[in-house]
Amino acid sequence: MSAAPLLRQVFGFDGFRPGQEEIVTAVAEGQNVLAIMPTGGGKSLCYQLPALMRDGLTVVISPLIALMRDQVRALTEAGVAAAALTSGNTEDENAEVWRALSARELRLLYMAPERLASGATIPMLRRAGVQAIAVDEAHCVSQWGHDFRPDYLRVGELRAALGVPLAAFTATADAETRDEIVARLFGGDQPRVFLRGFDRPNIHLAFQPKDGPRAQILNFAQARRGQSGIVYCGTRAKTETLAGALNDSGLPSVAYHGGMEAEARRAVETRFQREDGLIVTATVAFGMGIDKPDIRWVAHADLPKSIEAYYQEIGRGGRDGAPAETLTLYGSDDVRLRRGQIDEGLAPPERKSADHARLNALLGLAEAATCRRVALLGYFGETAAPCGNCDICDNPPETFDGTEAAQKVLSAVLRTGQSYGAGHIIDVLTGNSTDRIRQRGHDQLPTFGVGRDIPKGQWQAIIRQMLGRDLLRPDPERHGGLAITAAAHAVLRGEERVTLRRDLISKARPAVVVRT
Ligand code: ADP
Numbered sequence: 001m002s003a004a005p006l007l008r009q010v011f012g013f014d015g016f017r018p019g020q021e022e023i024v025t026a027v028a029e030g031q032n033v034l035a036i037m038p039t040g041g042g043k044s045l046c047y048q049l050p051a052l053m054r055d056g057l058t059v060v061i062s063p064l065i066a067l068m069r070d071q072v073r074a075l076t077e078a079g080v081a082a083a084a085l086t087s088g089n090t091e092d093e094n095a096e097v098w099r100a101l102s103a104r105e106l107r108l109l110y111m112a113p114e115r116l117a118s119g120a121t122i123p124m125l126r127r128a129g130v131q132a133i134a135v136d137e138a139h140c141v142s143q144w145g146h147d148f149r150p151d152y153l154r155v156g157e158l159r160a161a162l163g164v165p166l167a168a169f170t171a172t173a174d175a176e177t178r179d180e181i182v183a184r185l186f187g188g189d190q191p192r193v194f195l196r197g198f199d200r201p202n203i204h205l206a207f208q209p210k211d212g213p214r215a216q217i218l219n220f221a222q223a224r225r226g227q228s229g230i231v232y233c234g235t236r237a238k239t240e241t242l243a244g245a246l247n248d249s250g251l252p253s254v255a256y257h258g259g260m261e262a263e264a265r266r267a268v269e270t271r272f273q274r275e276d277g278l279i280v281t282a283t284v285a286f287g288m289g290i291d292k293p294d295i296r297w298v299a300h301a302d303l304p305k306s307i308e309a310y311y312q313e314i315g316r317g318g319r320d321g322a323p324a325e326t327l328t329l330y331g332s333d334d335v336r337l338r339r340g341q342i343d344e345g346l347a348p349p350e351r352k353s354a355d356h357a358r359l360n361a362l363l364g365l366a367e368a369a370t371c372r373r374v375a376l377l378g379y380f381g382e383t384a385a386p387c388g389n390c391d392i393c394d395n396p397p398e399t400f401d402g403t404e405a406a407q408k409v410l411s412a413v414l415r416t417g418q419s420y421g422a423g424h425i426i427d428v429l430t431g432n433s434t435d436r437i438r439q440r441g442h443d444q445l446p447t448f449g450v451g452r453d454i455p456k457g458q459w460q461a462i463i464r465q466m467l468g469r470d471l472l473r474p475d476p477e478r479h480g481g482l483a484i485t486a487a488a489h490a491v492l493r494g495e496e497r498v499t500l501r502r503d504l505i506s507k508a509r510p511a512v513v514v515r516t
């Protein structure tokens with residue numbers, strides 16, 4: 001099976017994280033790979049997904065029993081045949097793993113390196129038809145590092161004995177460690193090394209609230225006449241109408257979506273590859289496998305699903321390293337649509353809550369008060385300095401210290417038991433004595449009316465920015481009632497300040513309505 005449907009169906013992700021796609025492709029092709037990715041960057045997916053793309057078994061060497069157990073549990077829940085051989089297993093558990101191995105039922109087998117010391121292990125793995133080896137925390141093979149695990153030295157023997165490709169992963173990037181990993185795990189064969197930070201500095205980042213969205217897109221495209229670009233749209237119908245509107249204003253455009261015949265889609269792909277200055281208006285179906293280095297701009301006519309999807313889609317621009325422009329529009333309709341899609345989906349509550357958090361992260365990026373690249377890379381675990389290549393760096397918005405306002409919101413959320421939507425919280429803050437407020441006795445709370453001085457629309461804008469900063473999260477277990485996050489405690493205690501954007505508040509444009 002190919003990567004994209006597995007990514008969605010098994011892992012529930014709607015896009016690759018930075019760097020993942022290239023690594024997945026190389027590992028799935030059976031290349032020897034050394035990948036250096038920041039912690040939290042999503043290394044596991046880079047061997048789990050290829051393991052499902054090919055037949056047979058992948059052995060994963062990992063030093064951490066708790067982590068192995070977590071991963072096996074998550075994979076099993078997702079319907080993947082996975083198991084672990086660790087010192088924590090009972091006899092019965094081990095017997096079951098051995099049985100499943102000889103029946104060739106497993107796709108992923110996690111194993112602590114100590115296991116390799118037993119003479120029975122390698123012959124057993126050979127009989128089990130291992131197709132590939134993945135090594136997590138590969139720096140443990142390095143004597144220079146503080147995590148040296150002598151048993152990791154046996155991984156090289158394992159590879160030699162099985163004669164299968166090996167993919168090694170680590171977050172430790174210094175050159176000595178890298179050389180040692182190559183020497184000890186790959187036995188002198190030079191693996192393909194992926195050492196890429198997440199940043200794509202040539203891509204200019206920009207967001208705008210929807211305000212006559214069709215004209216916003218037409219103007220953006222008009223200013224880039226003659227350049228190849230993609231406009232991502234939220235619906236199939238919009239790809240058609242936008243292509244029409246662009247063509248009408250003399251910009252050659254063609255629509256692309258999953259509802260089209262395969263042949264028609266291929267025709268668009270080929271035309272886009274060959275023709276200069278063509279615009280494709282597309283749903284997310286367009287992009288995987290498009291290998292055009294000189295896409296000069298990417299616009300989003302609608303807000304993407306998540307920060308990962310956003311990164312992946314804008315990342316299609318400027319692969320040649322030359323400047324590329326992006327513009328992402330967002331509005332209340334998008335947020336309602338995306339929230340609805342998450343809530344109505346069949347995913348378990350934890351995943352829904354993670355999906356809401358990913359959407360919040362994107363909203364936070366949309367309404368960022370400081371450099372967007374710093375926020376984007378920060379989400380992926382990388383630190384950066386203000387980039388000078390985003391609309392915020394170009395034109396810093398006016399900000400103000402919103403700590404006190406944020407504290408009022410948080411305390412209203414806490415005092416009402418973290419079970420209400422933004423509308424009710426704003427009623428409490430502004431002292432709006434509705435039936436519901438009186439029935440719940442919320443007019444008796446000390447926070448009742450403490451925010452009378454600020455109009456309702458501005459409270460909405462404040463709460464929206466707080467959602468974006470991940471100070472508040474909708475809790476799917478309580479029908480989307482707002483709950484406070486760990487980060488919010490520091491704000492409540494006055495240890496962290498909250499900087500808010502004034503332009504998004506003073507206009508109180510209902511650009512993005514928080515869920516009520
Ligand atoms: P690492 O091992 O690199 O520290 P993990 O593999 O544990 O990172 O992944 C970190 C987090 O990122 C996990 O919660 C994982 O579910 C999430 N993640 C990984 N890949 C993706 C993706 N493509 N889209 C969304 N979330 C992802």
Ligand code: ZN
Pocket residue numbers: 371372373374386387388389390391392393
């Ligand atoms: Zn910037």
